[in-house]
Amino acid sequence: MAVEAKAKETGGGETGTQFTVDDYRRAYEDMLLIRRFEEKAGQLYGMGLIGGFCHLYIGQEAVVVGAQMAMQEGDQVITGYRDHGHMLATGMDAKGVMAELTGRASGYSKGKGGSMHMFSVEKNFYGGHGIVGAQVSLGTGIAFANRYRENGAVALTYFGDGASNQGQVYESFNMAKLWSLPVVYMIENNKYGMGTSIDRASANTDLSQRGASFGIPGEQVDGMHVETMRDAVARALEHARSGKGPYILEMLTYRYRGHSMSDPAKYRTRDEVNEYRQKRDPIDHVRDILISQHGVKEDAIKAIDKRVRDTVNTAAEFAQSEPEPDPSELWTDVVR
């Protein structure tokens, strides 16, 4: 059978050696940007400046940043509604993302999409989707187009542990394998789909093996370590790009905040959250390595922190001072 042996969950230390100090610096800054951006978004939501649903990515930063470090120019990303981190990782502008959150004309979707629906043709980011599981077929379709055009690109298709139970996921798996489509299925297993823990929703909780009956190889990855993330995604991309078809990565990760802003959080204990926050934080991990293994000085770290804070504050100011869309925009973009 084509399914490869399950990779062992590895700690960051093992593969960390291949990571240069510059890699760590970049990873630190990129992850911190997502963290601070999300904290700010949470704050603006609390002030009523952001409305509707707002799903924060805090805790999961290493997943998208590690993946981005392994991607090549032209590879695409598609995800669900917990999408701010994915957008920032692809290099989309924090100002445009924040302005979309506040529903302003200069947001990525001109204020029409909001938190869950942003796109960037330039950065190959295909959204931003609100219907759980729908992006899995869409990402498979992007991969279909890649193979059709033979452009060498791979579609990274992200979805959650909860989404992994939707039927169209398996319909997509079958087609992707049948037609050897260049797609990497990126399952972000943060242990919960809303208030339902994975073991209350899934008969088999090893999501990396969900492609087994189609012969799609998969592995579990420590999603709290950016180094393991980069390595695993590099492996998966190589597999998909070389014409062998789809690959599944199940990232073991954790979201610190509630599912969305209104989450009574009665389904997990504070201790569980603190365990991750205090002992397994992906950003603390990289900061520690920078300082203890690479001798980077506290001042240099502080300089990065400040740069990130400035970027986020600028984005927040921009997002509050830009105008709302012109009323005539109500009628534009419905069809071409």
Add this chain to the structure above:
Amino acid sequence: MPTEILMPALSPTMEEGKLAKWLKSVGDNVAPGDVIAEIETDKATMEVEAVDEGTLGKILVEEGTEGVPVNAPIAVLLGEGESESDIGAAAAPTPEKAPASESSAPAAAADGPKPTGSLSADAPRPPAAPRSGPAPAEMPDDQPAEPDVPAGTEMKQITVREALRDAMAEEMRADGDVFLMGEEVAEYQGAYKVSQGLLEEFGARRVVDTPITEHGFAGLGVGAAMAGLKPIVEFMTFNFAMQAIDQIINSAAKTHYMSGGFIKSQIVFRGPNGAAARVAAQHSQDFASWYAHVPGHRVIQPYSAMDAKGLLKAAIRDPNPVIFLENEILYGQTFEVPAEMDFVLPIGKAKVEKTGRDVTIVSFGIGMTYAMKAAAELAQMGIDAEVVNLRTIRPLDIDTVIKSVQKTNRCVTVEEAFPTCSISSEIGYQLMEKAFDFLDAPVLRVTGKDVPMPYAANLEKLALPSVAEVIDAVKAVTYRT
């Protein structure tokens, strides 16, 4: 400078909440992420996490305080080296008043609808309308609308949310074949807290949390119904029922007919439908006309708690598939229902919520909030509107609408859905077919705009119907300017 901690908005529809409990005291150190307080909204109790670092300098809102508006300062946080004496200096960091915050909730959510019947109380007599027969002064008093409950029935005030829960609980007590299934219905108590307490009372056998797999569990529900059970399938919202539409239409609605009447599917598909607040295109759609298009099932869209209670009980007992379209914004609104337990309303019967002589406004579900407010404002202008609440969309009680139009000779329909092939289209057509001679003006419709729901606060407001649009339409059909 000390930072004020503000009452946070914790959900798309929250405007105020109760400060239930302080978990930190004055003098305590606070780090970002620390839980500092618990807040109760109509939906749930939630924890408030600190965003900034510091020492809790002062508590401005004591625990137990109800109705604390979003953005009101609730405490003051002192930074490094600051003391209580600095507090006076803390200018209230009034969040920059963005245009967004003024219009963040749809107009309908702003204040609850007036209790039934109170609207026409002191309306001035309408002046003679140009073409509506005898002068109002000479008109006989209207027949009062047929009451839902006999005079003297003891009533109580409950929210639509509670009415739905009570309806399910009562029917589950009465019939062991009734069970509830859906995402987050059991342990989480419902994503919108509609199934609160049901798991405790009925246990996990009858209150079933499903994986996120709408097509699968809708089909499973239909199969269970074919086998004789009476499932209530909750969709977290009807937007997600689109994943399951094949089973709802092709399996549930058609099987009775296809089997020559031998297989029934007694199943209720229910959940919030339509726009909530700022949740954008994929999460804001009214599916009434989609379902109403299809023969083989019933489609209900309740407005008040009375509708919700009486019709959900009827839906659970009905031997057919029933699509029961609720609304998130209405969940928290309070109405009267009979205090007595077994209150059931007939499916397929509209209700005249307010009698009037000059124009008939027909609506349903949340559309009723615009209709009722418009009727109240029209009364001030001397236009006496009759408001018909359809309650059931399929079968449509066109007779009640016709009866009203025979009296008023004018009709305006109101709904939040898109205009094309809407319920309004259907009513307009049926009136033309069956009451053409009674119409003194074309039937006008007030609907959501023909665009996907935009996210931006100003655009969302424009996309939804408004009370002003209803008033304009009424003026047009009554030839007022």
